[in-house]
Amino acid sequence: MPSALNHNNFIAKNINNDIPDAGVHPINVYALLREREACWWQARRQLIEHQEKKIFWYGENSLIMWLLWQLVGYVVVAMALMLLNNMLNLSLSLWQYIALFILQTIFFVGILAAKGRLANKLQDEIDNDELMREETFNEMIILAEDSLYPDVHAKSPISLRQLGDYLNGEFHLSSLHCLLQKEIKAGRLIMEQQLLEVGVLPPELADVELIEHADNIIYKSTL
Incomplete structure (x- = not known):
């Protein structure tokens, strides 16, 4: 199996490096254990970050949150247009404003329609993080035994x-x-x-x- 540590630039070397024989000096084993520990530590942190992101974006109240962000988007675009009007003396017609907000709404609907696929992609990342954490911890145990x-x-x-x-x-x-x-x-x-x-x-x-x-x-x- 390819190394899970090739994912997301972990600082440790390939996780599938051979575990040393029992005769290897303990100092060398401790060096390998430190390497795996750093990798496991980062895997735990990344897993928790992805889990928190999933709860934030795709939790029980996620639809309300997405709608609130869309409302915030309308406000931001409106404020940006007002600044541009003041700075560049632009003069947009009412229909141009309406067209701009319609485009923004279409973009939001597209993102909302892809919400399920985005959630599945994030879940795949969580599963990879979990597998990485378990594999690294199992290697830490093997090294700790020596x-x-x-x-x-x-x-x-x-x-x-x-x-x-x-x-x-x-x-x-x-x-x-x-x-x-x-x-x-x-x-x-x-x-x-x-x-x-x-x-x-x-x-x-x-x-x-x-x-x-x-x-x-x-x-x-x-x-």
Whole structure:
């Protein structure tokens, strides 16, 4: 399958680069993990932006919103014509004004008729973002199994802030937290404090949420 990361100029290299063998030095694995983390972070942000755009343009009240924008368009065109009349001393007849607004209405009706196709196109982008996020996160898990997870178990108990400091602040706390959820669900780690599911929050908000509680989020190994 072609790499999903060729979409929208992601900074990471091809997502289908070979995952390293178990013998690769942990530092090199961490470098690859940072690359995938940056890509996953951007995929999350883009997915949320597209979802918000779909709700804004194609939500339950979208028809009313489209009509309001058309009304705003009439006002903007009318104001532009008034400015041109004052600046260039143009003199348009009533029929010319009417023709201009009819053309504007025809354009709006055309856009409104294409609304369904535009919504489908946006949904395709959302689906691609979702697939990209899942693929990247799965690769992060594979890389974490040879780098992050062994270190967390070896240094257990360790707080989220200590883990971030140990990694020199090169990873977002929300990325580390989401990766460690796999170990928690598998029963190999225990997290003392339960928080809001940060994986569904916008990346920036997830990091803010975790920064406030990072000292109290402690992971304990059960191995």
